[in-house]
Amino acid sequence: MMLGGIRLFLVLLITVLLVACDRQKVKESGDVMTSDQQFDDLKPVLLEKIWRLNPEWATSVGYHKYDNQLVIPTPERLTDEVNSYRSMLHDLHVLKQTTLSLNNQTDYRMLEDFFNGRIWYLTVLKTAEWNPAEYNIGSGVAEILNGRYDSLTNRLRSISLKIEQVVPYYEAAKNNIKKPTLEHTQLAILQNKGALTVINDLADSVKKAPLKPFEKDFLNFRIAAAKNEINSYITFLQEEQLPVLRKGKARSFRIGKELFTQKFKHDIQSGYTAEQVYQKALKHKEELHQQMLALTQKLWPVYFPEKPLLTGLPGVKQLLGKLAEEHVPRDSFLTAIRAQIPQLVAFVNSKKLLTQDASKPLVVRPTPEYMRGVAGASVSAPGPYDQTANTYYNVTPLTKYSTAEAESYLREYNKYQLQILNIHEAIPGHYTQLIYSNKSPSLVKAILGNGAMVEGWAVYAERMMLEQGYGNNAPEMWLTWYKWNLRVTLNAILDYSVHVLGMKEKEAIALLTQEGFQEETEAREKWKRATLSQVQLSSYFTGYTEIYDLREEFRKKQGQKFQLRPFHEKFLSFGSAPVRYIRALMLQP
Template sequence: MIKKSILIAAIALSFFTACKKDGGVAPQFQKDSTAFVAYEDRFLEELWKHQPDWATQTGYHKYDSILIVPNADSRDKLLKFTRKQLDSLGNFEQNVLTDNNKIDYHLIENQMQYTQWQLQQEKAYEWDPSSYNVIGAFAFILNEKYEPLDHRLRSFYMKMANIPAYYKEAEKQLKNPVTELTDLAIEQHNGGVSVFESDFADSLKKTNIPQPEKQKMLERAKQSADAIKGYAAWLKSMKNDKPRSFRLGKELYQDKFKYEIQSASTPQQVFNAAMERKKYLHRDMAKYSKQLWPKYFGKAAMPTDTLELIGKMIDTLSSKHVQPDEFQSAISAQIPKLTAFVKSKDLLFIDPTKPLVVRKEPGYMAGVAGASVSSPGPYDKTGNTYFNVGSLSGWPAAKAESYLREYNQYILQILCIHEAIPGHYTQLVYANKAPSMIKSILGNGAMIEGWAVYTEQMMLENGYGNNEPEMWLMWDKWNLRSVCNTIVDYSVHTGTMTKEQVVKLLTHEAFQQQAEADNKWKRVSVTSVQLTSYYSGYKEIIDLRESYKKKMAEKYKLKDFNEKFLSYGSAPVKYISELMLKKK
């Protein structure tokens, strides 16, 4: 980082002082582009001072030992930082920046405006107890091997000093919090406190840190664990007669969608497209169900009701699934098979040097999604990518069976495409090679999720699953899940859609299991907008591929499209589209 900054400064100086023979200066294009790259470094350094936990998890470890106490003063400092950065951006003329720098400009501007909106309009710090959670950053320091263990543990120790003050301040900030988010915070804190109660002590045993120093560190870890459990207990016992509704409301939702999704469409337009997509998928699923009916039901009468027909076929196919204790191992077994298929079809390059580790979902991440990917930060390019898998241990038999019918042998493969290869894992590896740090750090969630959904379709289009109608039917069902995510999220947070209506939609029209529908209700009650990212990003990528195919005509190759698209990093699809469709 230091070497890069010195180099940029030297280049910038040469552009600013270089004169032509006629006395003119170097072109404005060169000056502003070089100056902007130097500005990006300054911006990130300042950002990390205000967001040290975020810095840690991107792989920038200068501020690992710092924990900022969340209060009015720290929010005011962050607000001043955003204003300063927006003023700085105003000094650059966008029309003379390079294409990649233009995207970075938009990403920084969007992030600063989003932060201002969060602090001044959304004010989740007053009603979301789960927004106060230190555990993830501490777990990252403990688990990632970016420095010698004793160095990381000393940073961990110094960072713990502010934990009691952090949670005392959290208690002061909260006013009539959302009940569902309160429950989530209790679950996550009680589930993750083992990082301080046992994991830290286990790591200390592996070091040569002197015993007196170890003792001090263990004492502080106990104080930290007590503060975390104390916060959970305080939340559980707090009087909250008039809790805020978990529904975001139409005005806040539209703003949050604008900043998070960064789509070329409005939330209403995406919702309308999702409703149309649902109709199309029902027609396609009916086609496959009619084709498969004789194979599984012989000469039995076929239901005349389309949704009943599809439901019966999916229910029959869903009985093929792994046992509860085989769920994680089955996922691990899929990874080499997917890699081999991508290579055999030459769909895009898979970097064999980047490790993917399948692991049980950590306790501090529990309660939102059953499977997810955690990638190394852009500064930690050699770090592990984790495929986090929720455990079914201790689940009642009926609940486990419902969950496994949802993630049957077909869906489990599609899940691994989405989360791992060539989905999230592959895209995030490419993102860490992107032409700027900004695109990796300020990555667009809709592009990231949209890519994962797009790859599911792409794999099947290229013969994954041997073109079996069973696999296509199940992918339609899975794609319907992304579509209904959008319908549910928009309808719940901008309207009055109830749990009963959500469950009916998901079980009756999206053919999901009861356990999955219940989990989706929980998820939509503790998140907002993020659920729309799957379909909105997917639709924009599919639309872009069709336009790019027309532009390239006979020169079009799928691998070229995939790798070119990923080369821009995790940028919003609308900006990637502008560059890929630009006339030369």
């Protein structure tokens, strides 16, 4: 009787627990929660888990709960991370995607893509073993130090706790590195030297901050330890790794067709395959050459009235060389960029291309040293949790260039091309798109940004501005844009050719200078970038192609009712989701 009573009690207890679980899916009103409501409850839970795993990424998007955390990248920690992403995938798959609204189906796919991508990076690509540049505390410290979301005192307290773990952090980094590439090792040395400047800035801030004496002592002790560990890591790379790597023991920076194809799928998330994009880029290169030849024939008498037309690509190159003579002085490069920003704002407003938010500041600054070595210009934007923070337009100074290198660089970014660069990076390119992205009702779409959409929008913005009359439809401006768009096209060709087809440096420089009309310095910087990244160079052409095709589809569908501003604002309202997902959302009945 006693045993039977216990069994009955257990059955009742289990029943109560099951009912309680079911009640979690019931609203207070008593109605059963829909799949969309359950998913809306799940999303912030998943995002919180993502931030706990990625504290520095959280800081960069304005989520400061984990500012004081520094992830120690031990093998055990990396294994735990993989297991966490698999667990989150399981939580996601409890819900059926097809039962959700189209908008939530997109968020579902983006989360699923993200988790699968992270698992692939950690278990297949394994960059932690061959890319020493992944280990650098400079960026995380600088993000907090330069923030405005809290008092300097509180931010310094977060940094103090963060860098407390600097010794095991760099020890784990040294232990993780198995057979690095020479190129990423050199980048790691350069950027960690840049991190030392961040630590010096941190030391200066400690002197000014109203911290308690014991807090200053602790922080100064940790700053000294951080400097020591960064220098130790640099020495490890310079003295233990470089000599071995230069003897031919380095891993190749080329990842090969199989990994490139997989990485393209995870990173770009296009409707096209990597090889299809490569083939499209080859075809587009020929189309651009034809357009440039036609404009060269038109402009030749203006610039070379006494010379017979030099036919073919050599004629285009000579004309572009003539236009390149018009550039700003070396010491005015940053100033010229700052001066152009208000002009772009005024043009976008006058043409009613989209609504701009004047309350969000854009700060043009020299690229911080810990970020240098990959791109000459870039944008660092705040995330959706910290929308009032500055957006930075980073421009690498020419101070370390020789006279010849600086002249080559300035010829590349001449009077015409500098304007296109500013459209791309600032208005209405990256800066504008990321402002809109932060306002997206979906945090998932704002946070899990797709690189091809982000870069594609910036390239699309260049063409759109010229189509609307920016530069007064001057043939010189259009010829320069064709060259710029050719660079985007060659990025995709170079990316695939280097990593899949084994293109050599000499071949790459010839492609970029002879068929792309690029200056020598620019071409060599692009080759360097191709050795340090994989797939990213394909994102510009892929995203641009998909966005432009979508716009033309809308134009055809709406006919005379089509207007740019509604199209742009609708497109940008979906955060930074992949273009193929935005397309489905915009074309839904």
